[in-house]
Amino acid sequence: MQQYQTNFIEFLVRSEVLTFGDFVTKSGRQTPYFINTGKYRMGNQLAQLGCFYAEAILRCFGPDIDNLYGPAYKGIPLAVTTAIALGSEHKLDVSVTYNRKEIKDHGEKGVLIGQQYNGSEQVIIIEDVITAGTSVRETLELLKKQGNPQIKGVIVSVDRMERGQGKLSAIQEMKEQFSLPVYSIVTVRDIIAHLYNHPLDGRMYIDDDMKSRIERYLTQYGI
Numbered sequence: 001m002q003q004y005q006t007n008f009i010e011f012l013v014r015s016e017v018l019t020f021g022d023f024v025t026k027s028g029r030q031t032p033y034f035i036n037t038g039k040y041r042m043g044n045q046l047a048q049l050g051c052f053y054a055e056a057i058l059r060c061f062g063p064d065i066d067n068l069y070g071p072a073y074k075g076i077p078l079a080v081t082t083a084i085a086l087g088s089e090h091k092l093d094v095s096v097t098y099n100r101k102e103i104k105d106h107g108e109k110g111v112l113i114g115q116q117y118n119g120s121e122q123v124i125i126i127e128d129v130i131t132a133g134t135s136v137r138e139t140l141e142l143l144k145k146q147g148n149p150q151i152k153g154v155i156v157s158v159d160r161m162e163r164g165q166g167k168l169s170a171i172q173e174m175k176e177q178f179s180l181p182v183y184s185i186v187t188v189r190d191i192i193a194h195l196y197n198h199p200l201d202g203r204m205y206i207d208d209d210m211k212s213r214i215e216r217y218l219t220q221y222g223i
Helices: 003-014 043-061 075-090 134-145 170-178 188-195 208-221
Strands: 018-024 030-035 067-070 095-104 110-114 122-126 150-159 182-187
Touching: 003 018, 003 043, 003 150, 003 182, 003 188, 030 208, 043 075, 043 122, 043 150, 043 182, 067 075, 075 095, 075 122, 122 134, 134 150, 150 170, 150 188, 170 182, 182 188, 188 208
Parallel strands: 067 095, 067 122, 122 150, 150 182
Antiparallel strands: 018 030, 095 110
C-alpha cells in the first residue's frame, strides 16, 4: 500500500466512518464492519477527504481529465471537495457537474448543474461506495442524453469486495458490462492488512477475533 492509502484507512476510523461490531446491511447481510459516509460532516474532514480522492484519481487515471461528475446527493460534495484539492494541491483545474433529482422548468432549467457537456470532456464519476451499481448505471444513462461526454472511469472510497446478486461484485459488473475502469482508494483487504494487530490511537480495532469474523463474512459473501 501507498502512504496515502494507510493514512486514508486511519482517517476513516478517526472520522467514525469505518466502524466494527454487529451491523445489518440494506441487503440484510449481517456484517462485522460498516462504512457510513454520512459521518463526514465537518469542513476539515471534507477537505482531507478531497485530498485523498484527488491523490487516488491522479494515480489511477492521470492528469488528463476535464471534469468531475458527482451524482446527487452524496456525490455532490465529493466532486466539489476533490476539484478544490486537485486545484490547490496539484495545480489541476477541473470543472464540476452534478444533477438535480427533478428537472427544473424555470430559472436555470435542465437536469445538470455546473459544467454542461458537449461530448469532448474527459469525465471521472465520483461515488462514495458502490453496493449494487444502480447509481452508476443511472448516471451513465443520464449523461448519454446530456451531451454524452467521454467517461474515463469511476472512483470510490472503499471497495467492500462483496458479491452482488451473482458471482461478481458490483464493481466487477461495472467493469464487465460497460468496459469501464472502476478504482477505489482502498479495499477491505487493505483495511484488514493495515489494522490487524496494529493499534490506532491506543485502540485495537482488528484483533484475532474481529479478523476471524471479517474473514468468515468474506468467505460467505466476498469475491
